[in-house]
Amino acid sequence: xxxxxxxxxxxxxxxxxxxxxxxxxxxxxxxxxxxxxxxxxxxxxxxxxxxxxxxxxxxxxxxxxxxxxxxxxxxxxxxxxxxxxxxxxxxxxxxxxxxxxxxxxxxxxxxxxxxxxxxxxxxxxxxxxxxxxxxxxxxxxxxxxxxxxxxxxxxxxxxxxxxxxxxxxxxxxxxxxxxxxxxxxxxxxxxxxxxxxxxxxxxxxxxxxxxxxxxxxxxxxxxxxxxxxxxxxxxxxxxxxxxxxxxxxxxxxxxxxxxxxxxxxxxxxxxxxxxxxxxxxxxxxxxxxxxxxxxxxxxxxxxxxxxxxxxxxxxxxxxxxxxxxxxxxxxxxxxxxxxxxxxxxxxxxxxxxxxxxxxxxxxxx
Amino acid sequence: xxxxxxxxxxxxxxxxxxxxxxxxxxxxxxxxxxxxxxxxxxxxxxxxxxxxxxxxxxxxxxxxxxxxxxxxxxxxxxxxxxxxxxxxxxxxxxxxxxxx
Numbered sequence: 001x002x003x004x005x006x007x008x009x010x011x012x013x014x015x016x017x018x019x020x021x022x023x024x025x026x027x028x029x030x031x032x033x034x035x036x037x038x039x040x041x042x043x044x045x046x047x048x049x050x051x052x053x054x055x056x057x058x059x060x061x062x063x064x065x066x067x068x069x070x071x072x073x074x075x076x077x078x079x080x081x082x083x084x085x086x087x088x089x090x091x092x093x094x095x096x097x098x099x100x101x102x103x104x105x106x107x108x109x110x111x112x113x114x115x116x117x118x119x120x121x122x123x124x125x126x127x128x129x130x131x132x133x134x135x136x137x138x139x140x141x142x143x144x145x146x147x148x149x150x151x152x153x154x155x156x157x158x159x160x161x162x163x164x165x166x167x168x169x170x171x172x173x174x175x176x177x178x179x180x181x182x183x184x185x186x187x188x189x190x191x192x193x194x195x196x197x198x199x200x201x202x203x204x205x206x207x208x209x210x211x212x213x214x215x216x217x218x219x220x221x222x223x224x225x226x227x228x229x230x231x232x233x234x235x236x237x238x239x240x241x242x243x244x245x246x247x248x249x250x251x252x253x254x255x256x257x258x259x260x261x262x263x264x265x266x267x268x269x270x271x272x273x274x275x276x277x278x279x280x281x282x283x284x285x286x287x288x289x290x291x292x293x294x295x296x297x298x299x300x301x302x303x304x305x306x307x308x309x310x311x312x313x314x315x316x317x318x319x320x321x322x323x324x325x326x327x328x329x330x331x332x333x334x335x336x337x338x339x340x341x342x343x344x345x346x347x348x349x350x351x352x353x354x355x356x357x358x359x360x361x362x363x364x365x
Numbered sequence: 366x367x368x369x370x371x372x373x374x375x376x377x378x379x380x381x382x383x384x385x386x387x388x389x390x391x392x393x394x395x396x397x398x399x400x401x402x403x404x405x406x407x408x409x410x411x412x413x414x415x416x417x418x419x420x421x422x423x424x425x426x427x428x429x430x431x432x433x434x435x436x437x438x439x440x441x442x443x444x445x446x447x448x449x450x451x452x453x454x455x456x457x458x459x460x461x462x463x464x465x
Contacts, residue, residue: 064430064460065382065419083414089423096422 006365009321010075011329011350012056013337014042014359019058021076022350023365027327027341030350036076039063044316046103047363048129050111054365057114057130059100067097069116071130075365087116087124087133093140095120101156102316103130107164117157121148121174125186136186139172144191147208148177151230158315159215165222171215171240178210179227181240192240197232214258214315220265226295228258228270228315235295246295251282256315257330261343262322266294269320269328269344271313284308288328288344304347305338314358321362331357372397374405374450377457378416385415396452402433403446405456420458430461 011022011030018035019042037060044059056076061067069086070079089095102117114130117123122140124133139157149155159173168185171192178193191208198210211230218224223239226246233253234243247253252272261267269290274282281287286309287302311334318330328344331337335354338347339362373393378386386392392413394405403425410417420431425446427433433440434457440448450456 062419064428066422066428068418081415085418091423094424096424096426 008365009323009327009362010047010054010365011337011339011360011362012045012047012058013331013351013354013357014045014058014316015331015335015355015357016041017355018042019045019060019076020351020354022337024339027321027323027339028348030339030348032351033076036079037070041358043358044100044103044116045359045361046105046114046130047361048105048114049363050105050108051129054363055129057103059103059116061099067099069100069103069130069133082131086126086131087118089135093135095122099154099156101158102160104160104162105130106162107167109164110162110167113162115160115162115170117160117172117174119154119156121145121155121157121177123157123160123172123186138182138187139180139189142180142189144177144208148174149209151175151211159212161215161217161225163217163222169222169239171217171225173212173215173227175213175230176209176211178208178212179215179225179240192236193243194241195236195243195245196227196229196234199231213256216258216260216268218265219261219263224266224294226258226260226268228255230254231276233258233270233295246291249291249296249298250289251300254279255313257313257318258315259318259320259328262320262326263324264292267292267343268295269318270298271318271330273312279312280310281312284310286311286313286332288330288340288347290344301340301345301347303345304340304349306336309334309336311336314356316359317357319361321364323364327362329360329362331360333357372452374400374452375455376405376409377455379458379460381460382416382419382458385419386413396450399449399451401446402435402440402448402450402456405450406446432459432461433457434459 013020018038020034024030040060046057048055056072098119104115106113114126123136126133157174161171163169180189225236227234233247257271311332321327328340333356336352337350374396376392
């Protein structure tokens with residue numbers, strides 16, 4: 001693909017049984033193609049456009065044949081898999097890759113650098129566009145490791161936020177374990193969970209062990225972070241040193257999604273779920289909530305969404321694009337996918353009846 | 366005189382993996398005497414590294430929902446990857462029932 005903008009948007013939809021791709025000229029009328037990788041779950045997708053082209057990276061996992069990473073430089077026409085695997089533990093590590101939960105291209109001025117978050121809990125870094133990754137050994141051998149555990153979906157590093165302003169600063173979130181920050185390019189990591197609740201533990205305010213579901217970084221102020229916790233919605237203004245609740249105004253503080261705007265400061269989205277013990281949208285009313293003031297107030301948007309939908313939106317099953325206005329996309333465990341061309345206010349249905357949606361990512365071509 | 370077929374072990378590959386074995390469904394591995402399943406898979410890994418990753422993880426363990434049968438016996442009921450395979454024997458790979 002060339003570097004010329006086409007006005008087209010691609011939406012990649014990773015499900016429990018394959019990958020679908022959808023494209024649109026206006027982000028309202030969508031055409032769907034797929035499945036790719038039928039019978040493979042696709043829990044992670046990365047779209048890398050830093051070299052003037054578009055590379056799709058997907059973490060695929062077959063129940064039979066295990067996990068692997070594919071990439072495509074022609075929008076899914078052909079896929080390539082490094083022979084020895086892009087992500088692979090060494091003999092002495094005593095571990096095997098279970099699932100790739102996150103594929104995160106680094107900042108625009110660090111082309112080639114791609115991060116991956118995996119199960120078992122591990123963070124990996126590629127410097128060749130995601131074809132080969134190296135294990136971050138500082139986190140892998142972290143002294144807190146015996147305090148990390150598995151949530152229902154498995155024990156994984158699921159969020160990686162390299163700072164576009166500082167190549168040495170990276171935030172990682174894991175379930176369970178919480179938020180970790182490196183300020184030396186990944187040479188060392190410190191837990192940064194002060195203020196985040198772990199109500200399910202004997203000490204509800206531990207240093208380590210939180211079940212943070214997703215974190216996102218403010219586009220303008222790199223020290224501002226947002227977190228959707230396993231009950232709790234938070235903001236930090238000091239790079240994760242301290243977290244304050246911003247859940248007031250939401251129908252529930254439970255959920256999985258946390259996204260920030262690609263350009264506007266203090267704008268973030270969540271998709272509330274009623275409770276840990278009642279994992280449905282509140283009263284079956286699926287809706288997106290957006291704040292434009294750092295969480296002081298929230299607005300509910302459901303136009304275009306079904307009156308009733310009892311399906312959960314998983315942590316990576318929502319995404320924003322870089323369009324203006326920004327597009328907002330999400331998919332449900334019921335296999336419906338919705339797109340908004342106006343920052344999450346009015347939605348159209350992109351697809352329905354797909355397998356459980358695990359991951360969506362979108363990009364302007 | 367021992368025939369060529371008896372100096373090899375045959376690995377029978379499921380159709381779903383043929384695309385990572387150059388579309389070959391039967392792979393011959395040299396075996397002048399008994400060789401372990403692990404050694405046989407190590408041999409194949411050189412020519413077919415993706416096939417190897419589909420069948421085994423990085424620790425060398427056979428993936429949970431992949432079954433290997435030696436003359437009809439699941440190697441998990443024998444000695445696992447250490448199970449010895451004699452020249453002329455056949456190792457059959459079949460994916461087990463998994464998924465919803």
